[in-house]
Structure formats: structure tokens, C-alpha cells
Amino acid sequence: MKSLTKKLISIISLVILSISLNANDLKKDKLMKISVESNGNITVYELNNSQASKELLAQLPLDIKVENYSHDEKIFYPPNKLSTSNTPLAKNAVTGTLAYYAPWGDVVMFYKDFGSASGLYELGKVVSGKEYINSMSGTIEIKLID
Missing domain, CATH: 2.40.100.20 (Cyclophilin)
Structure with a gap:
């Protein structure tokens, strides 16, 4: 169970990081x-x-x-x-x-x-x-x- 929780936290962290980076790219484009x-x-x-x-x-x-x-x-x-x-x-x-x-x-x-x-x-x-x-x-x- 701990392994699954760690994987989920890692995936969520990557998704949040990706969204943050994309938002910064959009600001630059504007x-x-x-x-x-x-x-x-x-x-x-x-x-x-x-x-x-x-x-x-x-x-x-x-x-x-x-x-x-x-x-x-x-x-x-x-x-x-x-x-x-x-x-x-x-x-x-x-x-x-x-x-x-x-x-x-x-x-x-x-x-x-x-x-x-x-x-x-x-x-x-x-x-x-x-x-x-x-x-x-x-x-x-x-x-x-x-």
C-alpha cells in the first residue's frame, strides 16, 4: 500500500509540475x-x-x-x-x-x-x-x- 501511495504522490507531483511549467510558457507567449x-x-x-x-x-x-x-x-x-x-x-x-x-x-x-x-x-x-x-x-x- 505504501508503494502505491508513493507512486500516486510522484505522479501527482509530476502533473502539478507540468501544469506549472505550461502556465509559465503561456505567460511568456503573451x-x-x-x-x-x-x-x-x-x-x-x-x-x-x-x-x-x-x-x-x-x-x-x-x-x-x-x-x-x-x-x-x-x-x-x-x-x-x-x-x-x-x-x-x-x-x-x-x-x-x-x-x-x-x-x-x-x-x-x-x-x-x-x-x-x-x-x-x-x-x-x-x-x-x-x-x-x-x-x-x-x-x-x-x-x-x-
């Missing part, structure tokens, strides 16, 4: 980062796990024109519009927020605090290089970071 290169400078964003973020990733890599808009953001238009289902609204966009403005179909990179707007969805946040957003110009290169 971490999505992109780099945006402009004028020799690189800005890195960590994307959320939303539908819009996944659809943006599916369009990478991109060499695309970046434009100034207003006094606080740079924008670009991905080739295909993004679905906003299961994508959180950007309720308080701040410096470094990456967002999608659904009414116009443009991706927004904020270099100053903004706040919120109807139709503005959060895609992620900057993790490095936010000081370069303001100086982005011309054609930018956007790619997935492995």
Missing part, C-alpha cells in the same frame, strides 16, 4: 514586443494581449511613413485596419502609450500625456526609447522582437 526604428534610434513597446495588438503584429515587419499629429503624438496607418473586439479603451493615454484610433484607422505613439478620446484603444506601452518618439520622422521600421 509577452509581445515590437521595435520602432527611426533616424537610427529604437523605441520598444510591449503590447497587450488584445485582438488589435495581435492584428498589428500579423502585419509586421513594416516600413511605413510616420506623421506628426497635434502637439503630442506621432501616427502611422497600418495597411489593414485593426479589429477592436476585446481591446481595452485607452482611458488615460500618457507619454509612451501606444494606441489605435479606430475612426481613422491609425496607430498613435504618444510623446506627451494625452488623456482619452472616443474610439481610442490601448495597444501597449513603451519600455525603452520613449525619448525618441517626438523626433520620429520619415519612414519608420517596425518589427517584432523575438
Whole structure:
């Protein structure tokens, strides 16, 4: 009986370990980062796990024109519009927020605090290089970071 109990405990321990390892792998899979290169400078964003973020990733890599808009953001238009289902609204966009403005179909990179707007969805946040957003110009290169 003791032998059977030890075997069962060993099996259960292996199952728990396997589940734990798989959960860690899933967390790693959800971490999505992109780099945006402009004028020799690189800005890195960590994307959320939303539908819009996944659809943006599916369009990478991109060499695309970046434009100034207003006094606080740079924008670009991905080739295909993004679905906003299961994508959180950007309720308080701040410096470094990456967002999608659904009414116009443009991706927004904020270099100053903004706040919120109807139709503005959060895609992620900057993790490095936010000081370069303001100086982005011309054609930018956007790619997935492995």
C-alpha cells in the first residue's frame, strides 16, 4: 500500500509540475514586443494581449511613413485596419502609450500625456526609447522582437 501511495504522490507531483511549467510558457507567449526604428534610434513597446495588438503584429515587419499629429503624438496607418473586439479603451493615454484610433484607422505613439478620446484603444506601452518618439520622422521600421 505504501508503494502505491508513493507512486500516486510522484505522479501527482509530476502533473502539478507540468501544469506549472505550461502556465509559465503561456505567460511568456503573451509577452509581445515590437521595435520602432527611426533616424537610427529604437523605441520598444510591449503590447497587450488584445485582438488589435495581435492584428498589428500579423502585419509586421513594416516600413511605413510616420506623421506628426497635434502637439503630442506621432501616427502611422497600418495597411489593414485593426479589429477592436476585446481591446481595452485607452482611458488615460500618457507619454509612451501606444494606441489605435479606430475612426481613422491609425496607430498613435504618444510623446506627451494625452488623456482619452472616443474610439481610442490601448495597444501597449513603451519600455525603452520613449525619448525618441517626438523626433520620429520619415519612414519608420517596425518589427517584432523575438
